[in-house]
Amino acid sequence: MNNTQKNTSWKHRLHEIIYEADTRAGKLFDVVLLIAILASILLVMLESVESFDAKYHNFLNISEWIITILFSIEYILRIISIKKPLKYIFSFYGIIDLLSTIPKYLSLFFIGSHHLAALRALRLLRIFRILKLARYIGASNRLLLALRASKAKISVFLFFVMILCVILGTVMYMVEGAENGFTSIPRSVYWAIVTLTTVGYGDIAPHTPLGQFIASIIMILGYAIIAIPTGIVSSEITKNTDNKIHTNTQACKNCAAENHKDGAQFCYNCGSKLN
Numbered sequence: 001m002n003n004t005q006k007n008t009s010w011k012h013r014l015h016e017i018i019y020e021a022d023t024r025a026g027k028l029f030d031v032v033l034l035i036a037i038l039a040s041i042l043l044v045m046l047e048s049v050e051s052f053d054a055k056y057h058n059f060l061n062i063s064e065w066i067i068t069i070l071f072s073i074e075y076i077l078r079i080i081s082i083k084k085p086l087k088y089i090f091s092f093y094g095i096i097d098l099l100s101t102i103p104k105y106l107s108l109f110f111i112g113s114h115h116l117a118a119l120r121a122l123r124l125l126r127i128f129r130i131l132k133l134a135r136y137i138g139a140s141n142r143l144l145l146a147l148r149a150s151k152a153k154i155s156v157f158l159f160f161v162m163i164l165c166v167i168l169g170t171v172m173y174m175v176e177g178a179e180n181g182f183t184s185i186p187r188s189v190y191w192a193i194v195t196l197t198t199v200g201y202g203d204i205a206p207h208t209p210l211g212q213f214i215a216s217i218i219m220i221l222g223y224a225i226i227a228i229p230t231g232i233v234s235s236e237i238t239k240n241t242d243n244k245i246h247t248n249t250q251a252c253k254n255c256a257a258e259n260h261k262d263g264a265q266f267c268y269n270c271g272s273k274l275n
Contacts, residue, residue, distance in 0.1 A: 190204075
C-alpha cells in the first residue's frame with residue numbers, strides 16, 4: 001500500500017468515526033462528544049454562581065480549557081477528514097462548532113466572553129441524528145420545509161403587522177399624550193407592539209377611557225394575529241405529512257452533506273459514493 005492509499009484510508013476511517021453514527025466507533029465518539037458538551041455547559045453555569053466560583057474557580061477554569069482544547073482538536077479533525085473543508089466550515093454545524101470553541105480563547109482578550117460557551121448547547125442538536133430519533137428528525141425536516149414554503153406569506157403578514165403597530169401607536173400618542181407616558185410616537189409604537197403580542201409589560205398604560213377602549217381592542221386583536229402565522233405554517237406542514245422519514249446518518253466524505261435517503265449509495269449533493 002503506497003503513501004497515498006494509506007493517507008486516504010486513514011482519512012476514510014477518521015471520517016467514518018467523526019461524521020457517522022452507524023458504526024460502533026462512530027456511536028461511541030458521538031456519545032462521548034455529547035457528554036463533553038453537557039459537562040462544558042454545566043461548568044459555564046456553575047461559574048456564573050459567585051459562591052461556587054469563588055471556591056472552585058481554578059478547577060472550573062482548568063476544566064473549561066481542557067474541554068475547549070478537545071473541541072479545538074475535534075474541529076480540526078473534522079476539517080481534515082473531508083475533501084472539501086469549506087463545505088463543513090460554512091455549514092450550519094460547522095459554524096456552531098466554531099462558535100462553541102472560540103469563546104474561551106476570546107476570554108484572553110475580552111473579560112466575561114467565555115460565558116458565550118453556553119452556545120455549545122446548540123451542538124446537542126446532533127443527538128437527533130446520533131440516536132436516530134427518526135420521528136423528531138422527520139418532524140424537524142417538515143417544519144423547516146413548511147417555514148421555507150410559507151416565508152413569503154409570513155413576510156407579508158409581518159409587514160402588515162408592522163404597519164398596524166405604527167398606526168395604532170400614532171393613534172395612542174394622539175389620544176393619551178405625554179402626560180400619560182406616551183411621550184413620543186416610537187415609544188407609543190413600542191407600547192402597541194407589546195400590547196398586540198399580549199406580552200403586556202405594564203411600563204406604559206393608557207389612562208383615558210378612549211385609550212383603554214382602544215387598548216382592549218388591540219389585546220383581543222392580538223390573539224387573532226398570533227393564530228395567523230400558526231395557521232399558515234400548519235397548512236404547509238399538512239402538505240408534507242406524506243414525506244417519508246429517513247434515518248440515514250451518513251455524511252458525505254466529499255462535501256459533508258447529510259440527510260441522505262435510506263439505502264442511498266451516492267451523495268445527493270455531489271454524487272460521491274457513500275460508505
